[in-house]
Each structure stands twice: as structure tokens, then as C-alpha cells.
């Protein structure tokens with residue numbers, strides 16, 4: 001699974017760096033280093049929401065506060081399937 005996190009300026013202001021750091025931590029905690037790849041991207045054209053995170057075709061709006069819930073729902077469930 002490839003997770004792309006927007007690191008454009010608007011998302012940066014909304015905490016993209018913290019989202020990336022938390023995702024890195026969660027991937028390691030869950031020993032998913034071989035299954036999940038984190039990538040950065042410039043602006044995805046969705047600046048009005050939270051930090052843009054893309055998995056496949058889906059674009060999610062994540063914040064440093066909601067990133068753990070996002071990980072549980074969208075990442076853990078998918079890789080454990």
C-alpha cells in the first residue's frame with residue numbers, strides 16, 4: 001500500500017509534517033514497514049480541507065489529531081484483509 005501525503009504549503013500549515021511523523025511511527029509500531037510505503041506529494045488541489053492524504057484513488061482529509069483514527073480505519077483494516 002502506498003500512502004501519499006501532501007506536503008504543499010497549505011497542508012504544511014495544517015500539520016502535514018506531524019501527520020507524516022505520526023504515520024511513520026504507526027507504521028513502525030504495527031510492523032508494517034514491508035507493506036506500507038509513505039510518499040510525499042506537492043499540492044493535490046484540495047487545500048480547503050485538512051492535510052490531504054491519498055491511498056489509491058481515494059483522497060482523505062486528515063489532521064494530526066485524527067491521523068490515528070485514519071490509520072486504524074483506512075490502513076490497518078486494508079492491510080489485514
Ligand code: FES
Nearest residue numbers: 006008011044046
Ligand atoms: S497544499 Fe495540500 S492539497 Fe493543496
